[in-house]
Amino acid sequence: MVVTKEKMEAWLRRILGVDKVKLGLLDYIARIPRVKDLTDVASGTPVLVRGDLDCKPGAKVGEGDIRLRSMKETLEIGRSRGWIQVIFGHIGRDPQLSLDKVCKRLGEILGCEIKFISDWFDPANLTIRPELVEAIKAAKPGDFILLENTRKYDIERVLWKAKPADIPNLAEKLAKVANEFAEKVARVYVHEAFSAGSLDTSSVVVPAAMDKVALGEYAYGEFSGPLADCLNAQLVISSGLKIDKLDDLQAMIDRGKIRWVFTAGSLAMGLIKAAYQLEGKDFCIGVQEDPAHKDQPYYIPPERVEQAKKMIAEGRQKGIQFVMPVDFVLQDGRVASTLGPQDQQFDVGPATLDLFEKKIGEFLEWAKTLNEPAIAFHNGVFGKFEDPRFEAGTKRFMAQLKRMKDAGVRVYVGGGEGGKALELYGQPDWVTHNFTAGGTVLNALGSEPVPFLVALEMAATKSF
């Protein structure tokens, strides 16, 4: 399907959330075909696969390549059907980063040579280079081609910071890119990049020009299984650096199942301040509330404190317990229960961990009163854990995940830094499931839809 500028404008209005359609996670999953459903795609057909390639493969298969292994089932389905699969995707945020090692490892996982195309796009003319067109022509049924890092080209990143006013300017260029892919690469698109939750052109624009789209088997399984289960979580541990996770927490609370909220990390400081203010008092959160730090990721503006106050007040009325840190490890290693204006917290202190352990015990008692296993969702880290001076909180709490799982709770870890912490300080079987993505998981459970699901749903239903 050729995408006009006008069609692309309508598409981008949905992608950037200007035009909203109220769909839940399960609606998206029901409306997007699975790769298994593409039974009428003939052998020898080129199929574009958005892959989960953002990883650092270690010395041997199985090390640092879980995202690549997660694609195997989908790629094997394509190979058994004789499709010529053109895999593309990003690695990191630096446009200079190369996928050469990823290509080699994916070849080891699939047991075959994968042709690597290092320069496949002409950014000056927004066209697909002849090297790629020739490689597809020369490929045999079942072959794989892998394209260099999509973020090498600026066009991949133009929507990251785009505002609604930019849509008319971008629509023509992005329509051209989508049409180039459909004309010169493939007219069938499979998304098997569960973690690709950003507004990358490859995952949120290219599907617009495709005749057929589908979700890969791994991504489908993650959304319809563990993520669908997390929608019913009664306990959430919301921690980490950025206060905008408050929107996701609010969305989880609004769904109505949450009864326990544990919070830690720098974002918890906003909730602590809010809780004090609700009692007519105040609590200094140090540099995190100093407007001189307003460009820093840990800064908490007054409106976020207001948002947290409303969340706590309304939540308590519904019977939700908010469990918050009571002591902190500060920048110089001091443990304190209060902060001065120049202080910054980088971890929770031991009294907080004692409190959290006691409250997890209470949660487990409460969980016994349910007719079915309780569900807990853990996101983020309790401090700047990469620095050994500030890792104790994140590290010690991991044992509570095991404790809950051992007590029969279904425990999920929302990938990202929390997932790394589990790998570092725990064992995979301490939890029910550790997601291979952070941002996508929060979006799926939180306030904003997953961008690639919005794109796939529009492409599948041709509703734009």
Ligand SMILES: Nc1ncnc2c1ncn2[C@@H]1O[C@H](COP(=O)(O)OP(=O)(O)O)[C@@H](O)[C@H]1O
């Ligand atoms: N006070 C802090 N609390 C929590 N994380 C912090 C803090 N200071 C720095 N960080 C860092 O922020 C990152 C976590 O950020 P966040 O956006 O929550 O990540 P994710 O959502 O991927 O878990 C970690 O790298 C952590 O070390």
Ligand SMILES: O=C(OP(=O)(O)O)[C@H](O)COP(=O)(O)O
């Ligand atoms: O690692 C990723 O996501 P995650 O850090 O949210 O798990 C993805 O590759 C997305 O990367 P991006 O956040 O640079 O778009």
